[in-house]
Amino acid sequence: MSLKPTRSKRMAGLGTSLVLLAGLLTGCAGDSGKETIRFTFSKREAIPYMTQLVADYNSSQDRTEVVLDTSGVDVVSASFVRGNPPDIALANYNMETSRFVQRGALSDLSTTDAASRIREDLQPLMDQYGTYPGRTSALPYSIMASSVIYNKKIFAAHGIGVPKTWSELIAACEALKAAGVTPFYATWKDDWTIGQGWFDYSVGGQVDTIEFFKKLTEQGTEVGAESEVSFRKDFEQPVGKMLELAKNYVNKDAASRGYGDGNLAFAQGNAAMYLQGPWAFSEIAKTAPDLDLGTFPLPVTDDPEDLRVRVNVDLAAWIPEASKHKEAARDFLEYLYRPENIDAYNTSQLGFTPTTDAVRVADPRTEGMAEYYEEGKVYQGPSVLVPRTIPVFNYTQAVVLGADPASTLSTLDADWARLAFRQ
Amino acid sequence: MNKGVSHMSTTTLTKAMKDSGARRKRRVEPIYYLFLLPSLVLFTLAITVPAIIGIFFSFTDSIGIGDWEFNGFTNYIAIFGDPAILQSYLFTFGFSTVTVIAVNVIAFLLAVGLTSRIRMKTALRTVFVIPMVVSGIIIAYVFNFLFSNSLPSAGAAAGIPWLETSLLANPDLAWIAIVTVTAWQAVPGALLIYIAGLVSIPGDVYEAAEIDGAGKLAQLLRITAPLMAGYMVINVILGFKGFLNAYDIIVGLTNGGPGTSTRSIAMTVIAGFNGGDYAYQMANATIFFIIAILISLVQLSVTRGRSTL
Numbered sequence: 001m002s003l004k005p006t007r008s009k010r011m012a013g014l015g016t017s018l019v020l021l022a023g024l025l026t027g028c029a030g031d032s033g034k035e036t037i038r039f040t041f042s043k044r045e046a047i048p049y050m051t052q053l054v055a056d057y058n059s060s061q062d063r064t065e066v067v068l069d070t071s072g073v074d075v076v077s078a079s080f081v082r083g084n085p086p087d088i089a090l091a092n093y094n095m096e097t098s099r100f101v102q103r104g105a106l107s108d109l110s111t112t113d114a115a116s117r118i119r120e121d122l123q124p125l126m127d128q129y130g131t132y133p134g135r136t137s138a139l140p141y142s143i144m145a146s147s148v149i150y151n152k153k154i155f156a157a158h159g160i161g162v163p164k165t166w167s168e169l170i171a172a173c174e175a176l177k178a179a180g181v182t183p184f185y186a187t188w189k190d191d192w193t194i195g196q197g198w199f200d201y202s203v204g205g206q207v208d209t210i211e212f213f214k215k216l217t218e219q220g221t222e223v224g225a226e227s228e229v230s231f232r233k234d235f236e237q238p239v240g241k242m243l244e245l246a247k248n249y250v251n252k253d254a255a256s257r258g259y260g261d262g263n264l265a266f267a268q269g270n271a272a273m274y275l276q277g278p279w280a281f282s283e284i285a286k287t288a289p290d291l292d293l294g295t296f297p298l299p300v301t302d303d304p305e306d307l308r309v310r311v312n313v314d315l316a317a318w319i320p321e322a323s324k325h326k327e328a329a330r331d332f333l334e335y336l337y338r339p340e341n342i343d344a345y346n347t348s349q350l351g352f353t354p355t356t357d358a359v360r361v362a363d364p365r366t367e368g369m370a371e372y373y374e375e376g377k378v379y380q381g382p383s384v385l386v387p388r389t390i391p392v393f394n395y396t397q398a399v400v401l402g403a404d405p406a407s408t409l410s411t412l413d414a415d416w417a418r419l420a421f422r423q
Numbered sequence: 424m425n426k427g428v429s430h431m432s433t434t435t436l437t438k439a440m441k442d443s444g445a446r447r448k449r450r451v452e453p454i455y456y457l458f459l460l461p462s463l464v465l466f467t468l469a470i471t472v473p474a475i476i477g478i479f480f481s482f483t484d485s486i487g488i489g490d491w492e493f494n495g496f497t498n499y500i501a502i503f504g505d506p507a508i509l510q511s512y513l514f515t516f517g518f519s520t521v522t523v524i525a526v527n528v529i530a531f532l533l534a535v536g537l538t539s540r541i542r543m544k545t546a547l548r549t550v551f552v553i554p555m556v557v558s559g560i561i562i563a564y565v566f567n568f569l570f571s572n573s574l575p576s577a578g579a580a581a582g583i584p585w586l587e588t589s590l591l592a593n594p595d596l597a598w599i600a601i602v603t604v605t606a607w608q609a610v611p612g613a614l615l616i617y618i619a620g621l622v623s624i625p626g627d628v629y630e631a632a633e634i635d636g637a638g639k640l641a642q643l644l645r646i647t648a649p650l651m652a653g654y655m656v657i658n659v660i661l662g663f664k665g666f667l668n669a670y671d672i673i674v675g676l677t678n679g680g681p682g683t684s685t686r687s688i689a690m691t692v693i694a695g696f697n698g699g700d701y702a703y704q705m706a707n708a709t710i711f712f713i714i715a716i717l718i719s720l721v722q723l724s725v726t727r728g729r730s731t732l
Contacts, residue, residue: 095698095699096698103488189589189591191678191680256570256572256575256591257571258571388697389694389698389703390698391683395682397682399682401592401681403594403682408682411507418504418505422484422497422498423484423486423700
């Protein structure tokens with residue numbers, strides 16, 4: 001008898017609170033009355049910056065509420081499979097994204113104002129990963145250029161200028177070596193550092209990668225010893241140059257050093273040059289914030305006209321076809337591409353802006369690459385143009401650790417032909 | 424009337440009881456099926472269904488999303504001509520064999536030591552079991568540091584030239600590092616099973632052997648080892664199966680390198696999965712699955728023979 005009222009009271013209380021909670025929740029959603037769009041962005045270093053930009057946008061207008069999603073690239077792939085992709089994304093543009101492009105999963109952006117302001121000479125870099133007929137599927141947002149990072153103090157101390165040709169580079173290395181300075185700090189333990197730096201700079205510095213990969217794709221299953229272009233035929237000479245540097249001018253313990261060790265050692269001034277991208281600057285600055293660093297493209301021929309820098313589309317913007325809020329997403333896209341926003345982003349991340357009206361804020365560390373970028377003397381690294389299922393990083397690592405370059409490049413040819421056979 | 428009714432009801436009752444008694448013998452309580460249900464549903468949804476989908480897609484050219492077409496056995500044909508995949512099989516099986524031997528020899532000797540009359544037995548057992556509770560990837564990173572930094576500097580200090588470069592950077596020797604670390608993690612599990620086995624051997628067998636004049640070594644080889652054969656088979660089976668799936672420790676140590684010298688089957692499958700080579704690696708996984716089933720069948724028949732020992 002005495003229990004019953006208590007229990008029913010309790011139930012009533014629970015019910016009331018549930019109703020209240022529900023009211024609270026609907027109240028929240030009802031209040032804003034905005035169209036919500038999901039914006040995927042997962043470049044870790046820039047998340048605080050982007051969070052601020054999104055907040056600014058949300059408070060600047062009352063039609064759209066942008067929600068920043070930083071859960072990462074793998075989740076994005078899965079969301080496409082589920083048919084629930086983000087409404088807009090700024091993401092690294094690579095072989096993986098190109099799959100969405102080629103299968104028509106991304107909407108056309110050619111009619112946006114942002115698209116009309118993109119530098120035309122950068123389009124081949126985007127198209128290199130594949131296109132969808134009649135569409136501009138993605139727009140570049142941030143271009144990262146990478147080349148040789150050098151310690152200006154060490155160069156000055158030994159009276160060495162920035163080398164513009166292969167012979168000058170070898171002379172510089174010899175001079176440094178004679179003075180007891182390690183010319184290059186190498187980190188063979190992390191295979192990607194060989195692929196993106198040593199391999200890409202050596203090959204990209206003299207092979208026209210756009211033309212090469214176009215022909216390679218055309219040849220498909222025919223790629224091999226007899227084909228018009230092949231890794232074996234076209235890459236053997238540049239890889240030979242890479243090995244000449246790798247064998248003679250690197251730290252003795254390169255084989256057991258990784259990326260983290262490299263940043264530390266280079267920050268401590270243990271070597272004159274370092275083949276890394278601009279992402280290493282912030283890591284080096286953790287140890288040596290005031291280190292005077294510069295950059296220059298790796299010369300691999302004896303013609304200074306051949307000098308080019310490796311670039312990658314670090315961020316590109318795209319709006320999936322499956323998004324239900326394309327108009328709102330396009331509005332936010334235009335906001336992202338406002339000159340003040342895109343310039344400020346790239347300045348903060350040491351990237352280059354791909355728009356024609358870009359105002360560049362010079363940073364001494366990337367200054368050495370700026371003129372090449374502005375003249376369009378750029379290439380994308382071969383290591384990122386090979387589908388990831390072919391372990392090209394592992395192959396480059398095998399080569400610097402002593403594997404026969406000719407037979408390794410033949411393996412790469414065979415892998416390419418096999419992939420063409422089954423896809 | 425009254426009598427008749429009661430009589431009737433009694434017969435029906437006994438009949439009913441008989442019936443239900445007979446049925447109860449055959450029929451299993453439905454509650455048991457209820458116990459099985461959650462794991463059956465989960466297993467079906469999380470293992471069986473994806474496996475069937477994966478096998479299905481291994482006959483297509485799918486990249487994981489978008490349109491696809493059937494291409495018959497193209498993927499399977501390509502696999503048999505792919506040296507990278509063949510190498511990953513060779514590496515994985517070689518590595519598993521060596522590791523399983525190393526783990527069992529070490530664990531067996533440790534177990535014998537830890538069940539004998541020594542001081543601080545419990546404390547020592549605890550120490551030896553600790554590696555089991557640490558996650559593989561953490562162990563791998565710690566050992567990575569030891570192999571890349573501590574061991575080379577020790578080698579340099581001691582003047583041993585081949586130790587001065589990291590074991591992980593040597594394409595011919597990196598597998599030794601992987602075996603070492605995997606064994607370090609796997610020994611405790613095998614050790615516990617061996618200890619359980621050793622404890623279960625009755626002491627009078629040894630007493631009898633001692634009276635007959637058998638020494639400690641003879642006792643170990645003639646009594647302990649044969650009586651432990653069943654446990655050894657269990658350890659070999661469990662170990663071998665686990666090592667075939669080697670992934671986390673290799674990722675943390677060499678990431679398949681140097682070159683492609685330490686890429687395991689699981690690593691090639693996952694790399695293809697991430698790299699848009701979905702259908703091809705599903706075919707690879709299917710082949711691996713069939714091999715695993717064959718091994719299980721062989722092991723099952725072997726254990727059946729052993730359990731009667």
